[in-house]
Amino acid sequence: MAEQKDIDALSGIETTGHEWDGIRELDNPLPAWWLWIWYASIVWSIGYWIAYPAWPLVSSYTKGVLGYSSRAEVATEVSAAKQAQAGFRAKLETASMEQIRTQPDLLEFALAGGRSAFNVNCSQCHGSGAQGFAGYPNLNDDEWLWGGSLDNIRKTITHGVRNTDDEDARTSDMPAFLRDKLLTRPQVADVADYVLKLSGQTHDAPGAGRGAAIFAEQCQACHGETGAGDIEQGAPALNNAIWLYGGDKETIIETVSNSRGGVMPAWGKILDTVTVKQLAVYVHSLGGGR
């Protein structure tokens, strides 16, 4: 086939034959260095196909002669990390909570592990900063329903709260005073006023006066005479600034009327002992631990 070469008159170079608005494209050769790098890349890519996973097949892919797999690499890294942690984990397994707290290297390891376990398992309810939400306790503060010592925290995490899986779960059950017809609506309001008074908030004085007698009869057994609460029974303190569900009168009336009770899983059945210990140390370190 005879081809007519289109030579640009000015430069004397053949054109590609493409023309846009009178502008024609010269068919200059590619720079040699560029071309050779390109060829080298092609050769390299063929080698790469052979050596590494490359082509998708219907239900699989070409594996490559080196047998490389990113999944296997991750598995290696994870097992290496586990290997590196094994010594510390073995120590944590046997150490008492007090030993962990007083040995700086154990403490550091437990805090780091606890922080990551907390983010994975606990932050969904308690918040990533353990700041809590209504009904989910803030773990940074210094009030503990079930005790803030390392052992108490560990026990709470291990067995959980009011769950049905673990017979040792922390349990407390406040009556629903209005729903169960133990108190009348005005009586509940009066008790609420008395609770406001206990916690130093503004309240209706006559109502609080009437509420005091009801409190002594109905509430004192668990919450104590001064409303200080009792961690043995899981009865919260009513005489301070911390409220799990809210400390305004309306919320207190709701709590007294229908009762409250959060649930936490028994983490001892989900996580291993070491992780639970790490979690306890971490939660204890947040500021409220006793």
Place this chain on the structure above:
Amino acid sequence: MNEHPPNPSAEGGLERFDVEPVNKKENRSLYKPRERIHPKRVKGTFRTFKWLVMAVTLGIYYITPWLRWDRGAGAPDQAVLIDFPARRFYFFFIEIWPQEIYYIAGILILAGIGLFLVTSVFGRAWCGYSCPQTVWVDLFLVVERAVEGDRSARIRLDQAPMTSSKAVKRILKHIIWLLIAMLTGGAWVFYYADAPTLAVELVTLSAQPVAYITIAVLTFTTYTLGALMREQVCTYMCPWPRIQGAMMDEESLTVTYRADRGEPRMPYRKGETWDDRGDCIECNACVVSCPMGIDIRDGQQFECITCSLCIDACDDVMRRIDRPRGLIDYDSLANAERRAQGDESAIRFFRPRTLIYFGILTLVGGVMVAAFLTRSDTDINVLHDRNPLFTRLSDGSIRNGYTFKVLNKARVQRTFAITADGIDGVTMGVVGSQNLSGSAPFVTVRPDRVQSFRLLVTAPKESLSEDSHDIRFVLENINTRETATYDSIFRGPK
């Protein structure tokens, strides 16, 4: 071919070269294969100075990693060391942490401004004398000259058919070049590890792969850039010549041909009169000596790196024909103008441009020195907890959490007391200690470490009038009473 074999015509021992410069502007095409440049050997003042600069710069490069500097036990004793694993940069008495990278930035700024100043005064002095490309190309040329002979011998060899003796010369030359390139890369890695240890490891093949890879890469780049590509690097690849144009003005020194003295140029025979002619005898000694392949008599060209070898070549010729030196010399473009108008030539070093560069240089240098003299070997960084912003305690007081990072740059363990100013009645404690309501908790930081602490600060609710208060943390070394401070905030409820 623009070059022809030399045509020495003995005129009082003077060679005349019938050449055209390789890089003549009119002959330059974008699609032309490279023509090799064979610079002829030159002797003279500037050549001697360049040997000296080469000896000093190469000396610094090769010897520095082997200098020792005692820093006490536990610290490396290498005077200059970039320790990546430990994240430290050691320079004699200075030890820089990654947190102080601004010192490096400052040094780079100083180097940059210094280069501006030198360029505005002396033109491309950096390119001509101390740029590694120039120094190494010079070194490779020495090898080439030693193996293959000077310019004319090299041109003959280039044109000769391949014989065994040519092959031997070529192979020998490339082997020596590769050795130099390898030693270049080999010296580089010593800056990043203890040199004597690494040297033993390198020889016994037990060094880190990264050391061998670095040496291989630098061998490759040194060989290709310095031995093979040479002047093309300066002409086509290097951005610095393009930037330099912005720093030079008509008063900057540059290598120039004094056309007013040289023209009209014509060959000269001994005994002829110098009337009605210029001093240039068209011997082309300047052209054959040029490593960049230009003819300086064509005027200012961007290829010229002001290496001054043409000055030496021309001065030598002028001496032999009994004419004053300096037909090609350092001069400014303004001087050419002045002479054309019959004025005295003068070198003006003090000009607004140079004074401004000098001012900036002094300023930055002053700031650097001040920063360095007031440098503390303790530093703190305080990060206020973002979640939760604050915690209400049962007695109504408000607690904020902070992460303290304490840098102990000293090589001894130190204990600090932390206090807080700005809010009345605050108590605090470090997480991990039992007492969270002390007044000035202590933290102990291991030598040469950054350590993190969580600090919990509690303020009585009476002290808080707004939802955000300024708070200043003071870290006091309990032995030396030196302090470091950090301003942060304390958050509370609205």
